Amino acid sequence: MKTVIDAHTVSKTFNPNTIPVHAINNVHLHMEQGEFSALVGPSGSGKTTLLNLIGGLDKPDTGNIIIHGIDITKLSPNELIDFRLHNIGFVFQSFNLIPVLTAKENVELIMQLQNRKRADIEKRILSLFKQIGLEDKIDTRPSQLSGGQQQRVAVARALASKPQLVLADEPTANLDSKSAANLLDIMAKLNQEENITFIFSTHDVRVIERARRVITLVDGQIHSDTARVETEPQTTDLATAK
Amino acid sequence: MWLLKLSWKNMWRNKHRTTITISAIFFAVVLSVVTSSLQDGVFDNLIKNVVSFYSGYLQVHKQGYWDERILDNSFEASVSLEQQILQPKNVTGLAPRLESFALASSEELTKGCVVIGISPQRENTITALQNKVIEGEYLIENDVGVLLAQGLAARLRLQLHDTLILIGQGYHGATAAGKYFIKGIVKFGSPDLNEQSLFLSLAAAQDLYSANGRVTSYVLALKNPADLNSTAESVRTKLGGTYETMTWEEMMPEIIQHIQTDKGSMYIIQGILYLLVCFGIFGTLLMMMVERKYEMGMLVAIGMKKIKLMQLLLVESVLTVFSGCIVGITVSIPIVYYLNKYPIRFTGEMAKVYEEFGFEAIFPSSTDSGIFITQGLIVLGLGLLLSLYSIIKIAALNPVTAMKK
Ligand SMILES: Nc1ncnc2c1ncn2[C@@H]1O[C@H](COP(=O)(O)OP(=O)(O)O)[C@@H](O)[C@H]1O
Ligand SMILES: [Mg+2]
Numbered sequence: 001m002k003t004v005i006d007a008h009t010v011s012k013t014f015n016p017n018t019i020p021v022h023a024i025n026n027v028h029l030h031m032e033q034g035e036f037s038a039l040v041g042p043s044g045s046g047k048t049t050l051l052n053l054i055g056g057l058d059k060p061d062t063g064n065i066i067i068h069g070i071d072i073t074k075l076s077p078n079e080l081i082d083f084r085l086h087n088i089g090f091v092f093q094s095f096n097l098i099p100v101l102t103a104k105e106n107v108e109l110i111m112q113l114q115n116r117k118r119a120d121i122e123k124r125i126l127s128l129f130k131q132i133g134l135e136d137k138i139d140t141r142p143s144q145l146s147g148g149q150q151q152r153v154a155v156a157r158a159l160a161s162k163p164q165l166v167l168a169d170e171p172t173a174n175l176d177s178k179s180a181a182n183l184l185d186i187m188a189k190l191n192q193e194e195n196i197t198f199i200f201s202t203h204d205v206r207v208i209e210r211a212r213r214v215i216t217l218v219d220g221q222i223h224s225d226t227a228r229v230e231t232e233p234q235t236t237d238l239a240t241a242k
Numbered sequence: 243m244w245l246l247k248l249s250w251k252n253m254w255r256n257k258h259r260t261t262i263t264i265s266a267i268f269f270a271v272v273l274s275v276v277t278s279s280l281q282d283g284v285f286d287n288l289i290k291n292v293v294s295f296y297s298g299y300l301q302v303h304k305q306g307y308w309d310e311r312i313l314d315n316s317f318e319a320s321v322s323l324e325q326q327i328l329q330p331k332n333v334t335g336l337a338p339r340l341e342s343f344a345l346a347s348s349e350e351l352t353k354g355c356v357v358i359g360i361s362p363q364r365e366n367t368i369t370a371l372q373n374k375v376i377e378g379e380y381l382i383e384n385d386v387g388v389l390l391a392q393g394l395a396a397r398l399r400l401q402l403h404d405t406l407i408l409i410g411q412g413y414h415g416a417t418a419a420g421k422y423f424i425k426g427i428v429k430f431g432s433p434d435l436n437e438q439s440l441f442l443s444l445a446a447a448q449d450l451y452s453a454n455g456r457v458t459s460y461v462l463a464l465k466n467p468a469d470l471n472s473t474a475e476s477v478r479t480k481l482g483g484t485y486e487t488m489t490w491e492e493m494m495p496e497i498i499q500h501i502q503t504d505k506g507s508m509y510i511i512q513g514i515l516y517l518l519v520c521f522g523i524f525g526t527l528l529m530m531m532v533e534r535k536y537e538m539g540m541l542v543a544i545g546m547k548k549i550k551l552m553q554l555l556l557v558e559s560v561l562t563v564f565s566g567c568i569v570g571i572t573v574s575i576p577i578v579y580y581l582n583k584y585p586i587r588f589t590g591e592m593a594k595v596y597e598e599f600g601f602e603a604i605f606p607s608s609t610d611s612g613i614f615i616t617q618g619l620i621v622l623g624l625g626l627l628l629s630l631y632s633i634i635k636i637a638a639l640n641p642v643t644a645m646k647k
Contacts, residue, residue, distance in 0.1 A: 057543055057642050078547065085545025092543075092645070095536060100251040112244045113546055161545070 002068075004164050004197045005031035005054060010063035012049055012220075023049040024060070025220040031199070033164075036191045038211035039201040046220040047201035048169050054199070055088045055167045056080045068164040085113055089158025089196075091168035096154035097142040103153045104129070104138045110161045128156040131193070132186050148179025152186055159190055168200035172207055184210045245550070249557035256530075260562060263526050267566025267621055268573070270519040274512050275574040275617045280581065281508050282608035285501050289467075289490070292497055296435065297490045298337075298368055298461035300474055302327055305486045307458060308493065313342050313413045316456040317485070326480050327460060332473040335463040337364040340447045340456065344410035344418065346440060348398040355394055356438045357408065359447020359457075368463045371428065371441070378402045378426030385443040387425025393436035395427055402427055408440075413453035420450045516624060523563075523628050531635050538636065539644025548636050555632040563625030567618045574614065581607035 012024040023046045031037065039047050052058040053065060056072045065072050067087060075083055084090075097106045104125055111121045129135045132152040142150055151171055158166045168187070172180035184207055191198045200207070208214055216224045253260055293299050307315040319338050327336055340359035345352050362381040366372045371389075372380040381389060390400065400406055404424050412418035422442070430436040448454050464473060470489050478487040491498050541551060587593075588603035 052642055055543075081542060081545055081547050084543065088545075090540075090544050092540065096540070098248075098537060098541075100255050101248070109244070109248075110544060113544075113550070157544070 002033040003030065003066075004033050004035075004068055005029055006064075006066040007054065008064050010050075010053060010060045010065060012046075012053060012058065012060050016061075023220050024053065027063075027220070027222055029054075029215070029222070031197060033197055034191070034195045035213055036188060036198045036211055037200075037213040037215060038208045039199055039215050039217065040203060040208055041201075041217035041223070042203065045217040047217055049220075050217065051167045051169050051199065051201055054165070055090060056084050085110070085161065087164045089161060089163040089166040091151065091154045091158050091166065091171045091200075093170045094147070094150075094174050096157070097150055099142050102139045102141055103134065103145065106142070106153060107157045107160050110157055114161055124160055128160060131190060132156050146179065148175050148182055151175060151179070151183050155183065155187060155190065159194060159196060162194075163196065165197045165199070168198065170201050170203075172202060172204055177206065180204065180207060245554055246557060249554055249561060252554070253558050253561050256533075259526050259529070263523055263562055264566040264569065266519050266522040267563055267625075268570040270515055271567055271570025271617055271621055272574050272577070273515055274620075275571065275614055276577055276581070276607070277508065277512065278613045278617060279574075279578045279607040279609065280586065280605065281505065282610060282613060283582070283585075284605045285504075286608055287605050288497065288501070292494060293467070293490050295369055295430070295432070297493055299464045299467055299470055299490055300333075300462040300477065301488050301493065302336075302460040302462065302477065302481065303458065303486050303488070305484055308486060308488055311341070311458070313340075313411075313451055313453060313456075313458070316340065316413065316453055316458045318455055319457045319460075323481075324460070327462065327477055329480060330473050330476045332465050332469050333462050333477065334465045335364065335367055336460045337361055337368045337463075338444060338457040339365075339459045339461060340444060340451065340453060341458045342410060342418075342447075342451055344408040344440075344450075346394065346398060347407045347409065348400045348404070351398050353394065353397050354438070355408075355440050357410070357440050357442060357447060357450070359442045359444045359450075361444045365461075368461055374428040374430060375426045376429045378424070380426060381441065381443050383443060384445040385425065386423070386446055388422045388446075389426045389428050389441035390424050391436050391439045392427050392429040393433070394438055394440060395424070397437065400424060408450060410451070412451040413456065416452035418450050418452065420446075422446075516620065519621070520624055520628060523625065524631070527559075527628060527631055531632055535639075535644050538639060539641040542639060543641040543645065548639065551639075552633050552636050555636065556626075556629055559625055559629035559632070560622070563622055567621050570621075571614050571618055578607050578609055578613075582609050 007027060007029040010024055010027045010029075011022070014021040014023055027050065039050065041047055049058065053060050054067070056067070056075065060073060063073070070083065070087075072080065072083060097103070098109070101109065107125055107128060108121055111124065125138075129138050132155060134149060134152055137145060137149060142153070145153065154171070155166075155168075158168070172183055175183065187198055187200070188210060190196065200211075202208060211228065213225070213227050215222060304315050304317040324336060327333060338361055342357055344355060344357045346355045360371070360381070362371075362383060362385065366380070375389065376392065381387065388406070390406070395401065398406065402424055406422055406424065408418070408420050408422060410418040428441070430439070442450065444457070448456060462477070464470065470491070474487050474489050481487065538551060542548060583606070585604050585606035588605065593603035
């Protein structure tokens with residue numbers, strides 16, 4: 001197994017000079033390729049901050065974060081952007097897509113940024129839209145898609161760059177439970193088919209149930225880190241499990 | 243390529259706003275092109291008038307003549323001198339003149355006047371004097387009659403075919419006196435010329451002033467007036483220090499001054515116009531940057547280099563400004579050509595000012611392509627300058643804070 005995340009003694013304090021907020025406090029985290037983990041915890045517990053640190057969007061005050069062998073705390077801002085482009089897929093809570101571009105163009109964009117060949121891009125687009133089940137919406141603008149469909153396109157975009165790691169910050173927060181379940185199905189499927197590591201933050205219990213590893217944050221510290229039983233069925237329909 | 247496509251799509255993200263921005267640029271371009279072309283047309287015309295009605299583009303005199311315009315500063319006309327003057331390619335013709343003062347008397351009245359001895363034919367090719375004849379006939383070579391300016395005729399209470407007497411001082415202090423028959427009456431817009439001038443054939447003038455073979459100036463016609471200064475310089479070097487070669491600008495600095503003052507006020511008006519447009523563009527730019535802050539943060543988050551994002555916004559700005567420019571210039575062209583074909587006629591005060599200089603206040607607009615290019619470039623430059631704002635904003639963009647709601 002390849003190590004994807006190796007983070008040591010990571011701390012992040014906001015407003016150190018006024019009213020300090022210790023958003024992340026001495027966190028250690030290790031993750032192998034192909035894991036499918038949930039980052040859980042109450043609001044304000046530091047989930048977004050931790051994901052931002054791992055994804056190279058923010059820099060920790062102390063500690064090292066090694067992603068796929070690269071210590072990203074040592075990278076310059078420009079190197080970080082490049083690092084993110086090639087190693088991290090992001091799914092945000094909402095407004096993931098550029099409104100003036102079609103679903104396809106949104107996914108294409110990241111591969112164009114990577115200077116991938118046209119033929120490569122076309123092939124990848126087709127297979128991704130098949131995987132997210134939106135082949136018929138390929139030329140649709142985001143505003144014509146439902147929230148769940150938009151998030152599925154966002155997942156496709158996150159995977160399009162063939163990253164080491166997909167970070168999804170509360171991807172289902174704005175979705176109804178049926179769409180949430182559907183999104184989780186797709187994520188789980190892609191995780192298996194592409195062997196790409198996923199971390200998603202959430203406080204939705206039904207989403208947590210789908211993870212194979214659950215990391216709980218409380219006040220910026222890892223409170224618990226438990227692996228769930230592998231044999232548990234992966235395709236439970238969450239909508240009917242209410 | 244995809245960047246260009248994305249820019250284009252972004253540009254139309256808010257159709258209303260883009261339309262308003264483009265219209266603002268459009269109006270600025272149309273207004274400034276049309277005003278510039280009118281102004282240039284006015285000045286071109288002014289210069290053409292000044293030059294063609296009297297001074298010519300260039301004049302050759304004896305050194306010192308322009309400062310002291312007396313017959314003793316005249317010079318010997320000669321074919322070889324004329325050939326030398328005509329050598330530069332840009333000089334297409336010349337007309338000799340012998341100018342001086344005299345008292346003109348009718349039976350009851352005496353008035354001071356300017357006597358201009360001309361070669362009727364050569365003079366006509368440069369200043370079209372024949373067109374100014376309103377009564378009687380134009381002069382022929384060696385004519386013994388005179389052309390009297392209408393105002394002077396009125397002051398002397400003289401009419402066509404009357405006679406008048408000229409008395410003055412000739413070359414080297416000789417007495418000048420002669421009796422002349424009024425062959426034609428000429429009319430000038432310029433009060434100065436109209437009230438004071440009188441034309442003789444060169445031979446008659448030389449005879450009157452005992453200045454045989456002498457002239458006070460050669461008036462030159464140019465093929466390309468734009469090369470005025472270089473042509474003046476080459477004539478100057480050909481002739482050496484005995485002669486002075488003066489451009490119309492040197493002879494009539496007040497006209498250049500008038501043009502510059504007018505251009506100055508024009509630049510101020512255009513400046514205000516552009517300032518308004520800038521405020522408009524900047525306002526929409528500010529709004530756009532606020533609206534798209536999250537999205538830009540996200541693009542940088544997922545791996546778009548800031549320089550790419552800057553390019554994207556720059557292309558958007560250029561496309562927007564360019565569209566305004568293109569539409570503006572496209573619409574200006576027919577307007578300008580129309581105003582060239584059907585010129586504006588000034589009335590009132592403005593007309594008077596121009597009439598004092600001696601011409602009709604009719605002004606076809608200039609169709610010089612330089613105007614379109616200059617105004618287009620100014621607007622484009624301003625657009626680029628303004629988009630520096632978005633570039634600075636992007637440079638300072640932090641994806642994490644930009645994406646915070
Ligand atoms: N940019 C920031 N400046 C100041 N405080 C921040 C900033 N970002 C997050 N915080 C604080 O850090 C803590 C953790 O926030 P966050 O990581 O967003 O938590 P979660 O995603 O679990 O809700 C909170 O107390 C939050 O107010
Ligand atoms: Mg959060």
